[in-house]
Amino acid sequence: MLRFLTAGESHGQVLTAILEGIPAGLTLDFDTLATELKRRQLGYGRGRRMAIESDRAQVVSGVRHGVTTGGPIAMLIPNKDWENWQRTMSVESPPSDDTPGIDRPVVTRPRPGHADLAGLAKYGHSDVRNVLERASARETAARVAVGALARQVLAVVGAEIVSHVTAIGSASIPDPLAVTFDQARAIAPDSPLHCVDAEVERAMMREIDTARENGDTVGGSFEVLARGVPPGLGSHVQWDRKLDGRLAQALMSIPAIKAVGIGRGPGVALLPGSRIHDEILPARGTPSANLGVVRPTNNAGGLEGGITNGEDLRVTAFMKPIATLMKPLRSIDVTTMDNSPAAIERSDVCAVSAAAVVGEAMVAFVTADALLEKFGGDSIDELLANWRASCQRLTSRFGRS
Numbered sequence: 001m002l003r004f005l006t007a008g009e010s011h012g013q014v015l016t017a018i019l020e021g022i023p024a025g026l027t028l029d030f031d032t033l034a035t036e037l038k039r040r041q042l043g044y045g046r047g048r049r050m051a052i053e054s055d056r057a058q059v060v061s062g063v064r065h066g067v068t069t070g071g072p073i074a075m076l077i078p079n080k081d082w083e084n085w086q087r088t089m090s091v092e093s094p095p096s097d098d099t100p101g102i103d104r105p106v107v108t109r110p111r112p113g114h115a116d117l118a119g120l121a122k123y124g125h126s127d128v129r130n131v132l133e134r135a136s137a138r139e140t141a142a143r144v145a146v147g148a149l150a151r152q153v154l155a156v157v158g159a160e161i162v163s164h165v166t167a168i169g170s171a172s173i174p175d176p177l178a179v180t181f182d183q184a185r186a187i188a189p190d191s192p193l194h195c196v197d198a199e200v201e202r203a204m205m206r207e208i209d210t211a212r213e214n215g216d217t218v219g220g221s222f223e224v225l226a227r228g229v230p231p232g233l234g235s236h237v238q239w240d241r242k243l244d245g246r247l248a249q250a251l252m253s254i255p256a257i258k259a260v261g262i263g264r265g266p267g268v269a270l271l272p273g274s275r276i277h278d279e280i281l282p283a284r285g286t287p288s289a290n291l292g293v294v295r296p297t298n299n300a301g302g303l304e305g306g307i308t309n310g311e312d313l314r315v316t317a318f319m320k321p322i323a324t325l326m327k328p329l330r331s332i333d334v335t336t337m338d339n340s341p342a343a344i345e346r347s348d349v350c351a352v353s354a355a356a357v358v359g360e361a362m363v364a365f366v367t368a369d370a371l372l373e374k375f376g377g378d379s380i381d382e383l384l385a386n387w388r389a390s391c392q393r394l395t396s397r398f399g400r401s
C-alpha cells in the first residue's frame with residue numbers, strides 16, 4: 001500500500017511530505033523531482049509568491065546512496081517567504097525579540113469560497129489565518145514531490161503521465177478527447193498555459209487579463225492522461241477498489257477542484273449508448289494492440305468496471321476560480337458580525353495550469369498505488385518479476401503485442 005501525509009502552512013518554515021510504500025531498490029532521479037516542482041510554479045496568471053519561491057525538495061529519509069530502502073521517504077520543501085513571516089507564524093509564543101519580520105493583524109473577514117468561515121467555526125478559532133495557512137494551495141507543492149516519486153515507480157513498467165489545460169473561463173479547446181497523449185507531451189515546458197492549441201491559449205490568456213483588470217479570478221479545466229498503464233489495475237468487485245472512484249477522490253482533494261470526469265465525463269449523459277461505448281475489434285496483428293483488440297474510441301477513459309483496460313487513462317478536473325478577489329465580495333467581520341468586504345490575501349488570478357501539474361501527481365500516486373497492489377511492492381525486482389509474468393499471461397491468452 002502506498003500512502004502519504006503532508007504537513008506545513010503556506011507561510012510556515014517548511015512543507016513536509018511522508019510517503020510510505022515505495023518499493024526498495026528504486027534508483028531515484030532527483031532531477032525529475034526538481035523539474036516537477038518547477039513546473040508547478042509556472043503558468044500565466046500566477047501571483048507574486050511564485051517569484052519568491054524556487055521550490056526544492058530535500059529528501060531526508062528512506063533513501064541511501066540514491067536508492068530507496070523501502071522505508072518511509074520524508075521530504076522537506078522550505079518556504080523562502082517564511083523569512084518575512086517568522087513573527088506572524090511563530091511556533092513559540094511570544095516570538096523572541098530578535099525574531100525578524102512583522103506581527104500581522106488577525107484576519108477576521110472570511111473569503112466566500114475559501115475554507116475560512118467553515119474552518120473557523122469547526123476549529124473554534126478567532127483568527128482566520130489559523131485556517132487559511134493550511135487550506136492554501138501551497139500544500140500542493142508537497143503533493144507534487146510525492147507524485148514525482150510515484151511517477152518513477154510507474155516508469156519501471158513503462159507508464160507515463162502528462163496533462164493539458166482544456167479550458168480557462170469561456171476559452172476552451174473544442175474536443176479534449178481528440179488530443180493525443182503525444183500532442184499533450186509535446187507541449188513546450190515553458191508554454192504559458194500548457195494548452196495544445198496556440199490560438200485557444202491566447203484566448204485563455206485574454207480571459208486571465210480581463211479577470212485581473214476587473215479585480216476578479218477565473219477557473220477552468222485540465223485533463224490528465226496516462227499511457228502504458230497495465231490492464232487490470234483496480235477492481236469491479238468492491239466499491240472502494242474501483243480505480244475511477246479512487247482517481248476522482250484524489251483529484252477532488254486538490255484545492256478548488258469541484259468536479260471530475262473520466263473519459264468523456266459529463267458528456268456521457270448526453271449521447272446514446274451506441275455512441276458512447278468503445279467498440280472492441282480484433283487487432284489482427286496491429287502493433288499497438290492491447291489485450292489483442294483495438295478500440296476505435298476511448299470515451300471510457302481507459303477504465304471499464306473500475307478496472308484499467310490498457311487504453312490511455314483520461315481524467316478531467318474542473319477548477320473553480322480562486323477565492324481571493326482583489327475586488328472583494330461581501331462578507332462579514334467575525335468579531336462584530338457586521339457587513340464587511342472579504343479579506344484580501346496575496347493570491348493568483350488563475351492557477352489552472354499549476355493545478356494540472358498537481359493533477360498529474362495525484363493520478364501518479366493513485367495509479368502507482370494500484371500497480372503495487374496488483375504486482376506486489378516490497379522491492380522493484382519483485383514488482384518487475386510479477387509484472388513481466390502478467391504480461392506473458394496476457395500475451396498467451398490474448399496475443400497482446
Ligand code: EPS
Pocket residue numbers: 010047048049050081135136137138139140141322323324345346347348351354
Ligand atoms: C500558492 C501559494 C500561495 C498562493 C496560492 C498558491 O501563496 P501566498 O498566499 O503567499 O500568495 O499564491 O494559494 C491560493 C491560491 C490559495 O487560495 O491559498 C502555491 O504555492 O501554489
